[in-house]
Amino acid sequence: MELAEILAHHPELESYVGWTDADAERIGLAASYLLPYIPQVVDDFYDTLQRHPATARLITGGAEQIARLRRTLTEWLMQLLSGPYDAAYVARRAQVGQRHAELGLELVYTGVAMGRIRTAMTQVLLDQWRGNLALRGQAIAALNRRIDLDLAIMSAMYEAEHAEREKAALRRHLEGALHQEKNFSESLLAHAQAIVLVVDPDGRIVRYNAYLEQLAGRPLDKFRGQDWLTTFIAQVDRPRLQRLAEQTAAQPDAAQERQAAAVLMTAEGRQRTIRWVASPLRDAQGQPAGWLWVGHDVTDLLAAQEEALQAQRLATIGQVAAGLAHEARNALQRIQACAEMLELEVADRPEALDYVRRIEHAQSHLHQLFDEVRSYAAPIKLDRSHARLASIWREAWELLAPQRAGRDVRLVEHDALGEVQLVVDPFRLMQVFRNILENALAACQDPVEIQILCHPAQLGARRAVQVVFRDNGPGIPPELKTRIFEPFFTTKSKGTGLGMAIAQRLVHAHGGTIQVGPHTPGAEIIVTLPWDEPP
Secondary structure, X not given: OOHHHHHHHHHHHHHHHOOOHHHHHHHHHHHHHHHHHHHHHHHHHHXXXXXXXXHHOOOOOHHHHHHHHHHHHHHHHHHHHHOOOOHHHHHHHHHHHXXXXXXXXXXXXXXXXXXXXXXXXXXXXXXXXXXXXXXXHHHHHHHHHHHHHHHHHHHHHHHHHHHHHXXXXXXXXHHHHHHHHHHHHHHHHHHOOXXXXXEOOOOEEEEEOHHHHHHXXXXXXXXXXXXXXXXXXXHHHHHHHHHHHHHHHHOOOOOOXXXXXXXXXXXXXXXXXXXXXXXXXXXXXXXXXXXXXXXEEOHHHHHHHHHHHHHHHHHHXXXXXXXXXXXXXXXXXXXXXXXXXXXXXXXXXXXXXXXXXXXXXXXXXXXXXXXXXXXXXXXXXXXXXXXXXXXXXXXXXXXXXXXXXXXOEXXXXXXXXXXXXXXXXXXXXXXXXXXXXXXXXXXXXXXXXXXXXXXXXXXXXXXXXXXXXXXXXXXXXXXXXXXXXXXXXXXXXXXXXXXXXXXXXXXHHXXXXXXXXXXXXXXXXXXXXXXXXXX
């Protein structure tokens, strides 16, 4: 209750207790008896206050505070006896109640203290009154009514101030808890190794954490308010996440958490596979307020799983190839011996000799197949040293001299590295380059032109070198570009289909990448290798 309300209600309270102007006159008459005893009443009040722990704890200023409080109580009693009982008087009483609330004095002690003052003053009047006893009774009744009104004013202001202070304390507590929760949330968002993204009901970005900023290379301030699917998600995967949101909204309390994997596109054009979980957000009225999307980057996990699975496949292939080679060795040797003997028997029959040579060629091809399968499946151990890439591809080119003999072939080099050397396995890398060059020679009609371009590049965040092989052949059909690195896939009439698969494994062992480029006409193979030495 504010002071204005207390002042507004005060006449009603006076009427309720029966206070009249005559009561003010009667208190004035009683004052002549009471004034000499005010010091005694004050001493009794503060002696009693200091004897009780609950009230004594309020005295923190020692004798100086006691002296000040005695003067204050003396003034209060003088005002009680002298009036006038106007708005200023009511305001001073209200201030006392407010001060008690500020000090933390329980309201019950105010009532008891007023009762002690009432008793002491009544006793003085009973002992010291001279004259009309009826008038004494009226004076005591008037004094009690005024004390009751004062107590009501102080109590009302105390309760109002106490309630206000409790609300303020609760507000501070809630603000502190909210601040603590906000700090916790901000810290969690700042350091969480997962994507945390909040969007409005229309899918527009409200906020996201630093992890997503760094992963995607897209600052929040620039993309706030934009559609999150268009900003981050590959177009082919957007319907999948929309379905996830619809299913989650339809059954938000489903026991099993729904997830969906989708490709996140970074500002640099890289792709990261993210496993997403969606949670609907609601406002205080329970109305939809947006969505919370949490994503975990599983790119490296999936790559590790694929690598482990590939290693298992290779081990199986190696075991099978070794078993087949062991079992077939004797049979192949017998075929070879028989073919040689048969060749002697039919030396004068050209047609039969042709069949024998076909048998020998098939047997040789079978030996090559076993060797290549074992090579593909065998664990790769690199023997690294410093080497110039140009020297390696030139050696591979020289080894293909028999395939180039009698043909119109030209090799064009664009080497931007010069004398720069990389730490690689020259023999293994020569296998890669030879396979690429051999495929180009086989695919192109004369005149053949093969270009090799070598220049600095980036491999993720690392420095790298890119070697690009281009030919003027028919090129690689789009539907086959993703398959040329598959084991046993080939477009040649002769071949095992393991050459490019082996090349890919060797490049990956170097920490690099190999891919089909977009250049047309002709085929383009791009090999990217780390520039810096491996850790």
